[in-house]
Amino acid sequence: MDTATAPALLYEQIAQHYLGAIRSGALQPGARMPSVRTLTQLHSVSLSTALQACRWLEDQGWLEARPRAGYYVRRPQRMALPPSSEPPARIDATQYLGIHERVSDFIARCELHPVRVNFANAYGSPDAYPAAALTRAATHVLRQHPDLLVTPVPPHGDAGFRSVLARRALDAGMRLTPDDIVVTHGCTEAMNLALRAVTQPGDMVAVESPTFFGLLQILQSLGLRSIEIPTSPQTGISVEALSLALQTQPDIRAVVVVPHFQNPLGSVMPDANKAALAALCAQHDVALIEDDTYAALGDDATPLRALKSWDDHGAIIHCASLHKILAPGMRLGWISGGRWHARIRMLKYAQSRPNDTLAQRSVADYLGSAAYDRHLARLRRLLRTRREQVAEAIATHFPAGTRLTVPHGGMLLWLQLPPLRRNATVFETALREGVRIAPGHIFSNSERYNDYIRLNSSIPFDTQAVSALQRLAEIVRSQLA
Amino acid sequence: MDTATAPALLYEQIAQHYLGAIRSGALQPGARMPSVRTLTQLHSVSLSTALQACRWLEDQGWLEARPRAGYYVRRPQRMALPPSSEPPARIDATQYLGIHERVSDFIARCELHPVRVNFANAYGSPDAYPAAALTRAATHVLRQHPDLLVTPVPPHGDAGFRSVLARRALDAGMRLTPDDIVVTHGCTEAMNLALRAVTQPGDMVAVESPTFFGLLQILQSLGLRSIEIPTSPQTGISVEALSLALQTQPDIRAVVVVPHFQNPLGSVMPDANKAALAALCAQHDVALIEDDTYAALGDDATPLRALKSWDDHGAIIHCASLHKILAPGMRLGWISGGRWHARIRMLKYAQSRPNDTLAQRSVADYLGSAAYDRHLARLRRLLRTRREQVAEAIATHFPAGTRLTVPHGGMLLWLQLPPLRRNATVFETALREGVRIAPGHIFSNSERYNDYIRLNSSIPFDTQAVSALQRLAEIVRSQLA
Numbered sequence A, B: 001m002d003t004a005t006a007p008a009l010l011y012e013q014i015a016q017h018y019l020g021a022i023r024s025g026a027l028q029p030g031a032r033m034p035s036v037r038t039l040t041q042l043h044s045v046s047l048s049t050a051l052q053a054c055r056w057l058e059d060q061g062w063l064e065a066r067p068r069a070g071y072y073v074r075r076p077q078r079m080a081l082p083p084s085s086e087p088p089a090r091i092d093a094t095q096y097l098g099i100h101e102r103v104s105d106f107i108a109r110c111e112l113h114p115v116r117v118n119f120a121n122a123y124g125s126p127d128a129y130p131a132a133a134l135t136r137a138a139t140h141v142l143r144q145h146p147d148l149l150v151t152p153v154p155p156h157g158d159a160g161f162r163s164v165l166a167r168r169a170l171d172a173g174m175r176l177t178p179d180d181i182v183v184t185h186g187c188t189e190a191m192n193l194a195l196r197a198v199t200q201p202g203d204m205v206a207v208e209s210p211t212f213f214g215l216l217q218i219l220q221s222l223g224l225r226s227i228e229i230p231t232s233p234q235t236g237i238s239v240e241a242l243s244l245a246l247q248t249q250p251d252i253r254a255v256v257v258v259p260h261f262q263n264p265l266g267s268v269m270p271d272a273n274k275a276a277l278a279a280l281c282a283q284h285d286v287a288l289i290e291d292d293t294y295a296a297l298g299d300d301a302t303p304l305r306a307l308k309s310w311d312d313h314g315a316i317i318h319c320a321s322l323h324k325i326l327a328p329g330m331r332l333g334w335i336s337g338g339r340w341h342a343r344i345r346m347l348k349y350a351q352s353r354p355n356d357t358l359a360q361r362s363v364a365d366y367l368g369s370a371a372y373d374r375h376l377a378r379l380r381r382l383l384r385t386r387r388e389q390v391a392e393a394i395a396t397h398f399p400a401g402t403r404l405t406v407p408h409g410g411m412l413l414w415l416q417l418p419p420l421r422r423n424a425t426v427f428e429t430a431l432r433e434g435v436r437i438a439p440g441h442i443f444s445n446s447e448r449y450n451d452y453i454r455l456n457s458s459i460p461f462d463t464q465a466v467s468a469l470q471r472l473a474e475i476v477r478s479q480l481a
């Protein structure tokens, strides 16, 4: 609003300003209108102009005056417009230039349709996690620390949380002190920090193929190029292929690997491969970034050795989080940065400051307790049961030619479908019907996985899930080449 | 540890591994040692080798066996080493290459010494905020939503929180819908996203001089160059000087401004300057990024009009947070990205995923209530009282030649000292004595502010604070040129 125009129209301008706010939903029915005094100050107008604006809005039926309380937005039936939001199906890919249009388009598109059955995410369903224990713990922390929410957060994360993470890391063969750990907003922020610490825009990063689409998006948004290394559904990244790439591509500065229950494949690297990979990266002086967010989810409770446990030169960065294994709603992750640790600490400070304390304190005691081990045991069983149920339903309903390696842990199934006419149609048709899946083409920059889809097998296996799978199978059938 | 060496030494290697963990603090006194069964799997050894390792550690006094519970780390008096941490005063600036060595060095150095009196941060002290009300609200949310902590977080932030932010934004003259807002981890993350959305590495960004050191660090860590525009302690950035810069520097892609209670100056831009600035940036097609985190802290309760309220072309990005005004411990901020909003949403997804819900829900109701307005009124009075007390103490104790413009809001005082021999000595001497201040040189890439310091005037004005100010004054005196 331009306050410099003719005073005769001023009250109308002010009224129009607030009318727009009411129409757009910024001022919702029942909300208090700024006081007349506030209006005079905000718009540099006289009391009578401000009053005139309010009276006009009242006359038009937009406001109601409440005695001694000022003006309130009425709850009018005739024009109850919802807040504007983006119209369905109008996604402008140019908005995502440099943020991986293919992946961004998938993420944005998912939001356009209400979801009934979600096979697209990579978290267990809420019933798989110890909600009551976490809620109790958080309530307890709030009671114990009455000033927690108003006290500036400590650097690098809560000391108690980092201690218990260091202790748990021992089970994966890593010897870390609490100071070797920085708490982050999930594995996603950890990966951003790791990549920012060891690369410059323009550098090349070797990744598994197929790989977690979030990683492809992170890489491109940081101006990094990626090179995809063949990866086996059984044993993970091919160390031989990577070795060749390192010999021929001198621009590779980092390798990112998900050693355990890789997303989307579900592969687990044998220890011998992990040792060879660590040695190969050390030999080429290339940073090795380990994303180990699924490690605890094996059907077999045997602890898996982290890549980082082979780190002799501080050249392996370990990233992980609690979203898959303990608390999808808490956004807690961490990073141990090897020789780049001080750098990563500072990048974390510059990027988002240290994490707030409540979530960290809330999980710290639980993570140190035997209850956590019991939760993991239950979670493993539940994931396994549901995975087998979904795999069986797929075998029953999907067309001949569908292929599937069922992993020995985690919650993801990577389905190879028979050749399709138009891959994107399967995703889009299902989406419109409220069934979300992750289409194969977002797991790579190539076209290699166009006939694949990734399904979350951890959702409750109820009639809704089964009929969604059947419907999916029909859609696939309708698109067979 | 290499598992391929002679079996005769295996148990010793394993024992040494865990001994190292105990010594480094990764396995702390009282912690449970991994079970013998776990050791066999983790190190691929036989049961007897694993047992031998544990027995050796027990013999050496490091572990104790508890019946049916396994081995635990003893609480030995003789070698209770604390976890390793970086040795004081050994800061290696090369770690911070590209993350603003000057600012990073300040941040890292602050951590090396325990703090008694902290004048260096930019938050009110905990007693300035409604701790009990926030704690009650968080407890209430946890009770109302038993599955909150285990449910994946919604995109862009909690709808209720974004609604109330949109409503409150009206008081600052902005007409936003909830969809125009993305919740972030503080203003820091918001600034990162804004800059990433509108610039490419190598671009130039115009900033106030002096400016918030965190911004200088963000800019350099993103590979951006900065150009410093003269800024008045009274009226903020010089629009004339910026205009000149825009004419002569075609690489400028964005301007970042703190219009209200600028950090460190405390300046407030008059509305005419804000309008002129908005018009100037529009004319040059340069993004204008507004960091408005202090707006509510004026001595006078008059709402201040956000720069964004002059946004006709979607070219102004508004960033703010709750740390200064409501909850230093909650790390809640937000961004409204104008024409780059879809891009910013996606960058937020790629950088750290949406914020967790608990904190947002906890503050949403409070922000919408009259209790929040009462809190702000109290906070304003408290900040003003303390600011005047500290300013008076400075006038009493600091040497002649000290200059100070006392702002009309906020919590920061920007002191110009008489010329000093070695500026850094004041900061370092005070730091060693447990008194943290922010030295002037971190607020610029130039040497212009070497004789300045920034003090937080909001800490309780008790005898400790007064004697710290007196001591500071002495240190300054000892360094006069």
Ligand SMILES: Cc1ncc(COP(=O)(O)O)c(C=O)c1O
Pocket (backbone or CB within 6 Å): A122, A185, A186, A187, A188, A189, A212, A214, A258, A263, A291, A293, A320, A321, A322, A323, A332, A333, B352, B353
């Ligand atoms: C391999 C991998 N890394 C990282 C993430 C994201 O982790 P977070 O939710 O902790 O940010 C995922 C989640 O899908 C993942 O599968």
Ligand SMILES: Cc1ncc(COP(=O)(O)O)c(C=O)c1O
Pocket (backbone or CB within 6 Å): A352, A353, B122, B185, B186, B187, B188, B189, B212, B214, B258, B263, B291, B293, B320, B321, B322, B323, B332, B333
């Ligand atoms: C101008 C300015 N912007 C941003 C910040 C950081 O804000 P937040 O704590 O919300 O990340 C500060 C805090 O010192 C500040 O003074």
